[in-house]
Amino acid sequence: MSTNLVIDMKTNINETIGSYTQMELLRFTTAGSVDDGKSTLIGRLLYDSKAIFEDQLKALEKASMLKGDETINLALLTDGLKAEREQGITIDVAYRYFHTPRRKFIIADTPGHIQYTRNMVTGASTANLALILVDARHGIVEQTRRHAFIASLLQIPHMVVCINKMDLVSYSEERFNEITQQFLEIATKLDIKDIRFVPICALHGDNIVKRSTQMPWYEGPTLMWLLETIYISSDTNFIDARFPVQYVIRPNSKEFHDYRGYAGRVASGIFRKGDKIKVLPSGYTSTIVQIDIFENSINEAVAGQSVSIVLADDIDISRGDMIVKENNLPVISQDVEMMFCWFNERPLQIKGKYILRHTTNEVKCMINDVRYKIEMNTLQRNETDKHVGMNDIGRMSVRTQKPIFFDSYRKNRNTGSVILIDEITNETIAAGMII
Amino acid sequence: MISYKNTHLQELENEAIYVIREAAAQFERPTMLFSGGKDSIVMYHLARKAFYPAKVPFPLLHIDTGHNFQETLEFRDYLMKKTGGTCIVRYVQDTINQGKVQEETGYNASRNVLQTVTLLDAIEEFKFDCAMGGGRRDEEKARAKERFFSHRDEFGQWDPKNQRPELWNIFNGRKKMGEHFRVFPLSNWTELDVWLYILLEKIEIPSIYFSHEREVFNRDGVWLATAPFMKLKPTEHPVIKRVRCRTIGDITCTGLVLSEASSVEDIVAEIAQTRITERGGRYDDKRSDTAMEDRKREGYF
The missing domain is CATH 2.40.30.10 (Translation factors)
Incomplete structure (x- = not known):
């Protein structure tokens, strides 16, 4: 287990620099609401890997004090925009950076509420790993299901489920197992390749970097150990040139x-x-x-x-x-079926014309049909309601003006992804994952 | 030296080259903002890599505040001569002379805010539709929300609450007449990454990044260089110290660090151990908690 997260530069500078240049990069996404401890967890990861600096900490202490918070409010660190700090919420995707001697990490930190589904999708699009937080007291809630669904939709190869606030359920192994079981039931309906579970207490740091002394029954790795060692090289498609x-x-x-x-x-x-x-x-x-x-x-x-x-x-x-x-061709077609997430306030127009961007290619396209929408509360398909507005997820069929060359998103994230652009406003209005 | 396991620096390099090529392909008249600081030097190095053996297919743009370190300007001219690059220079002094902005007065007077006007004027003068910048998300909390391709309206302003979603590596640079984009190829780099890359690629940098003797004075815990246009308070006294720049901006707002680091290796070692953020010594950020967001909204770098 790795507890020494900061390299001691004095031992051997050249060796250390050598190891820095050999680090791998892991991108992971988190989603969560104000009270589930997400900010505390991120703050903990940044703090324990010494990615928070003294002047940031001082600014934070001062800001927390002025707001009347009793402890340092780590959320103030992650919420970058004035409006976010005023409202105490995360609106946009924020990117955070830290490293350990093994890896450099990029966190895409996104809000967790249903009205920010599009931000979660954005954060998930480049992630190797999804970090999902569950409050041990509440167990699996609607938001957990949604996060897991989005991670599966965007084909994030690895998922780490942190059962947080274990201190508030007396570090109960039974409760941990119960939640794990509930989660696995959801997972069977989704497309998730690799799931791990870690019981943690972000506030006190249990099983984040250091092993918890409160939960001797847990024999698995700490969260940081997982982040540092999960094998990611095989996630890349080295087959289809x-x-x-x-x-x-x-x-x-x-x-x-x-x-x-x-x-x-x-x-x-x-x-x-x-x-x-x-x-x-x-x-x-x-x-x-x-x-x-x-x-x-x-x-x-x-x-x-x-x-x-x-x-x-x-x-x-x-x-x-x-x-x-020559011997390994992508699909070449003008008719494309895809899962989509709608980003814009202006609703989807069936038979409407849009600009489709795929790899470095751009073509005009028409949305032929909405096959179904996903009810985000139940994750059930709705085939009758064709009204698609902001944050809606579903499946559609698209006809492009010229053939495009693609693979299924499941097989190839780079050649299976598209964005749709509004011809008049030039806004990015939807993301598509080709089936 | 190909391995199927990319290191994080290789991945950052591949990503930055991809972004620079994407900007050159999607825009008609791109430019690259050049300050003579390490980030813009690394960005320019990546641009040379992106188009080799052809020349970089766009000019660089330097906004000279008139408060630059002389070493930076000399280095800029040296680098352009050596690499055959083109760098357009526009002067904040000209903007002041034209009466478009008024020079700040007082002890903390700086041309940092004024240069936004010169920059936007230059963008209009050359009809640039894209300006690449060396900004990094780890520098400052408002920058953490910045896109690779960041839209600016016809007034050059940024609307952080209404940014285009950016997914995978598909960048949307479509715009209307008069609007432009800021593009940030180094978005995912940290300060340490930049230094490691300078080390590995043996990139030349201005001498003021290395330890040297300089006349400095202390203001609110920050060491600033003396210069003819720097007004000292009665309590401030110039002293000679061994210092170096951690970031390079105007003399008026660039805090110097006491350092003996005389090689890039020394700097990497120093950065890895430091407990103060890079911009912690930047006087321009200390004006308010949202100083960076406010300036960025107005069209700052």
Whole structure:
């Protein structure tokens, strides 16, 4: 178990710097309301990993005192906007950073109420892990169900359920097991690959970084241990090679007169020098002769890398095209079924026209039908009510003006996700997860 | 050096290059704000990486307040010459001379707020529709809510309560005439990440980041450099100290730290142990609890 979260720089600076440069990155999301201890938990993680600084702590003490709070109000640290501090609520997604010797963490901290479903979806979209808080006194409530549903909808690979405020239920193992059981029943109806449960008391720090002495019956790892060690490398899709072309690099210089590089970030899979490739939508084929990162040429580019690819043949390729391998093609279609979350006050218009963005591609589209809406209170499908407003989640069918090249979101988060944009206001009005 | 397990710095680099390329692709007339500080130097380095072997396909823009450290200006000119970059400079003094803003007076007088007007004028002058900035979310609580692609209305203003949702890595840079975007490729970097990256990539930085002797005075616990335009209170006395800059802004508001750090390794070691936030020494943030949010709303960097 790791209790030494801060590297002692004096022991060996070079070794320490070396280990800093080898850290992995874990992005996780939290959702919660004012009173379930979310802010306390985040404050605890930041504080114990020494990510809260002295001047921040002093400012916090002063602000808490002025507001008449008896203890330091850690929520004041996470609520960044004036309106949020005035109202004592989190409105938007806030990003927090901390690190331990093993990993760097990015927390997407979102509000938990139903009217902020869209913020939760936003925070969940980039997360490797969802941290769900349950108040041990209240057990599973509507909000817990909603958070778990959103994590599953957005295909967050790992879920850690923290049963908080164990001190208020006398650190009862029975209560912990009861809640775990209830949660697992919900999980069977959802698509969750990896769930862990940790009994904690965020206020006193039990099982956060240090093992609780109050709950000897719990033999599992602490929360920090899970965050530091959950295996995330296998979450990336290394199978389906997809390279959305972002930008075409043409130097127009004497030295690189004929250079034409296709710049982009590998969405999934691996591309190697010598690979036979196919370009969509044109269907032209060619071979990769060079993969560049700045002044270096490399032999292979893997998912997540920003590179520039040079092909053997001079073919017409522009932004929005996709380079794939001949023997592994994505779906190419104008009819797309997707789960969606609606973001805008202006309701969804069936037969309405919108702009659809998918990877680096942009096309016009029409929403053909709303198949069903999810009742967020019960998580039941509603096939009769077709009115979709802000924060609604459901399934729709969309027809695009030109074919797009995609995979199912479940298989590939990068090539299975879209956003819809209002043509007039240019606002992002919906997120879509392709089925 | 490819492994299937990306380190956090590789991931941050890949993300930042992706964001910079996205800005170059989505906007007609992008620019990159350059201050001569470490964040903008790292951002420019990433831009060079993003388009190599082509040149960076947009100019940099520096708003010179006239209160800069001389070393920063010299470094800016040196870097542009070395890399073949283009940097447009616009002066706050010109904005003052045009009567558009009034110079602050008193002991805490600063041109920090004034430069927003010069910046917005420059954006209008060159019809820039996107200005990339080196702002990071870990710097300040209002920045923690900032998007990678952040919309500005026709008055250059930010509406934090009405931001576009930003999902996955799909950025929406669509806008109406006259509106523009601020784009922040380093959003997810922390101060330590920036220094580790400078170390690994062997990026050159201005000499004032390293320990040197300078005439300074103490104001409310912050060490500030003396300069002809700095008014000292009767109780403040200049002394010579070994200091370095942790951030670089105007001389009027950049707190210097007492430090012996003379290499990037030393700085990394110092940052990793420090218990005060980076902007803790920034006088401009101390004006009020929402100083940053207020300035950002008006169109600040």
